[in-house]
Amino acid sequence: MVTDELNDSYDVVVVGGGAAGLSGALMLARARRSVVVIDAGAPRNAPAEGVHGLLARDGISPAELQERGRSEVRGYGGHVVLGEVGDIARDGVGFVVDLVDGRTVRARRVLVATGLVDELPDVPGLRARWGRDVVHCPYCHGWEVRDQTIGVLATGPMSVHQTLLFRQWSADVTYFANGTRPTSDEAEQLAARGIGVVDGEVAALEIVDDRLVGVRLGDGTVVDRAVVAVASRMVVRAGFLATLGLRAVAHPSGHGDYLPADASGRTEVAGVWLAGNVTDVVAQVGAAAAAGAWAAAQINADLVAEETRWAVAAHRSPFSAESEARVSELVMGDRRHGQ
Numbered sequence: 001m002v003t004d005e006l007n008d009s010y011d012v013v014v015v016g017g018g019a020a021g022l023s024g025a026l027m028l029a030r031a032r033r034s035v036v037v038i039d040a041g042a043p044r045n046a047p048a049e050g051v052h053g054l055l056a057r058d059g060i061s062p063a064e065l066q067e068r069g070r071s072e073v074r075g076y077g078g079h080v081v082l083g084e085v086g087d088i089a090r091d092g093v094g095f096v097v098d099l100v101d102g103r104t105v106r107a108r109r110v111l112v113a114t115g116l117v118d119e120l121p122d123v124p125g126l127r128a129r130w131g132r133d134v135v136h137c138p139y140c141h142g143w144e145v146r147d148q149t150i151g152v153l154a155t156g157p158m159s160v161h162q163t164l165l166f167r168q169w170s171a172d173v174t175y176f177a178n179g180t181r182p183t184s185d186e187a188e189q190l191a192a193r194g195i196g197v198v199d200g201e202v203a204a205l206e207i208v209d210d211r212l213v214g215v216r217l218g219d220g221t222v223v224d225r226a227v228v229a230v231a232s233r234m235v236v237r238a239g240f241l242a243t244l245g246l247r248a249v250a251h252p253s254g255h256g257d258y259l260p261a262d263a264s265g266r267t268e269v270a271g272v273w274l275a276g277n278v279t280d281v282v283a284q285v286g287a288a289a290a291a292g293a294w295a296a297a298q299i300n301a302d303l304v305a306e307e308t309r310w311a312v313a314a315h316r317s318p319f320s321a322e323s324e325a326r327v328s329e330l331v332m333g334d335r336r337h338g339q
Contacts, residue, residue, distance in 0.1 A: 004079035006105055010034040012299055013097050013107035015085050015240075018043050019285045020276025021113035022069035022080075024292035024299075028111075029076035031300045036079040036105065037070075038097070040237075044115045044277065045285070047131025052140055054286050065285070085114075085240045088272075093306075095271065108271070108306075109299050112241065113292055115277040116256070118232035121155055121178075125205030125212075126230065133212040134205070134228045138162075140284065142169040151215050151225035153202060154178050156254055158231060160186040166229055167193050174223060176215060178202045198223055231255060234281045244269045251281055265295030273299055 010033075014025045017039025028035040043062055045051065050059040057065065070080045086100040094108045118136070120126050126134055135141035142165075149172045152163040160182055163175045174196045175182075182190065182197070190197055198217070206214035206222050214222040234256030236248045241259070246269055248257040258281050265273040275295040276288035283291060 003082045004036070004074070006036065006079070006081045006083075006103055007034070009094075009106040010036050010079075011107070011303060012036075012109045012111060012296075013038060013095070013105060014111045014113060015088075015097070016113035016115060016276070016278070017041070017066065017070070017080060018045075018113060018115055018276060018288065019065070019069070020115070020278075020283075020288040020292035021111070022066070022073055022292070023289040024111050024113060024275055024296035025073045025078050025080075026069070026076065027293045027296035028300060029073055029078035031296075033300060033303070034077075035073075036081055037073060038081055038083050038085055038099065038105075040084045040114070041082055044117065045131070048140070049132075051285050052143065053284055087240050087243055089243050093271075108303065109273070110271060111265075111273045111275060111292070111295055111299060112238055112259075112278055113274070113276045113288075114237040115288075116234045116236045116258075116281060119235055119256070120230065120232050121153065123153070123202055123204060125207055126153075126228070129205060129207070129212055129228070133226065134230060136230060136232055137284075138165045138169060138229070142166065145227045146170060148172075148226040149224060150174070150227045150229060151176055151223065153215075153228055153230040154180040155231045155233075156180075158253065158255065160190065162229060162231055163195060164189060164193060167195060174198055174225065176202050176223075234258075234277070236278050238278055241272070244272065246272065253281070256281060264298040265291060266298065271302075 012028050012033055012035045014021045014037045017037050021037055025035050025037045045062045051062055051065055052058055083099045087098045089096050094106055095110050097105050146169045150166050150170045151174045153176050167173050175190055176198050201218035203218045204216045206216050214224045216222045236257055236259055238259055248259055251258045259274055259279050261267050261274040261279045265275045273295045275292040277283055
């Protein structure tokens with residue numbers, strides 16, 4: 001991707017160039033804020049052929065959606081820069097954002113939308129097929145695998161629920177217990193829906209001509225399946241926030257971790273907001289984009305409130321050094337946006 005030049009400072013630095021980050025940057029750029037998106041170039045949905053359930057863009061490739069978003073952000077004067085953030089530290093009323101390649105940028109506010117990574121069970125073939133015929137979300141992939149032979153690989157307490165959901169898209173669903181044991185109620189539910197249960201350890205996936213054909217058990221038995229569903233362990237990508245005291249905590253679902261924030265995306269660290277999967281692990285693309293836009297609107301309102309305080313202080317004491325500096329900063333900001 002073509003990247004913009006990184007300036008010394010911005011109103012807002014957005015970390016993460018997926019749906020949440022780009023949507024937030026678009027809202028901020030339209031609000032005439034100077035904004036840059038720092039994009040590490042490794043979106044979670046990269047292996048998928050298409051984004052589904054996104055109104056008016058159903059089936060669009062993740063790469064095309066991202067490129068359209070970048071273009072829209074740039075169309076309003078925002079910057080998109082390829083890079084990875086290594087650390088964020090407080091700098092007076094703002095922040096210093098250090099990239100791993102040595103570049104540094106300052107920001108008055110930070111929006112983190114780095115998403116998460118999916119950790120998969122150590123089963124040969126699983127990672128290589130991820131996003132193709134190994135899937136996780138029925139609402140993302142169910143229509144595409146409808147009426148096929150589906151196997152659900154148990155990984156935790158929510159696996160039976162996942163299996164019952166996939167039953168909506170296919171009458172031929174098999175639950176691979178893989179060392180787990182459904183409760184008596186769960187076993188009854190599976191049986192009532194005609195879902196077979198296979199005990200024993202899953203050893204590997206069977207691949208023929210670049211196509212999933214079955215699940216091989218530890219005893220060598222192969223159960224024919226065209227699709228495997230598995231719940232990943234979801235791990236946020238935000239270790240760089242540790243300097244600010246923001247650390248991931250276990251998610252209530254038991255499927256990984258997340259960073260807590262309020263409904264607006266605001267964290268306990270003043271000036272830092274979150275949006276997308278980094279704080280909402282189940283958000284699909286549409287929800288992540290909406291969260292990014294909403295957080296951006298709150299950030300702009302926060303900046304407006306700060307600038308108004310500065311203006312009031314300058315109005316009351318127009319010759320104070322501090323007021324003069326604040327007004328100068330505001331004037332430079334207005335000039336930057338052509339006002």
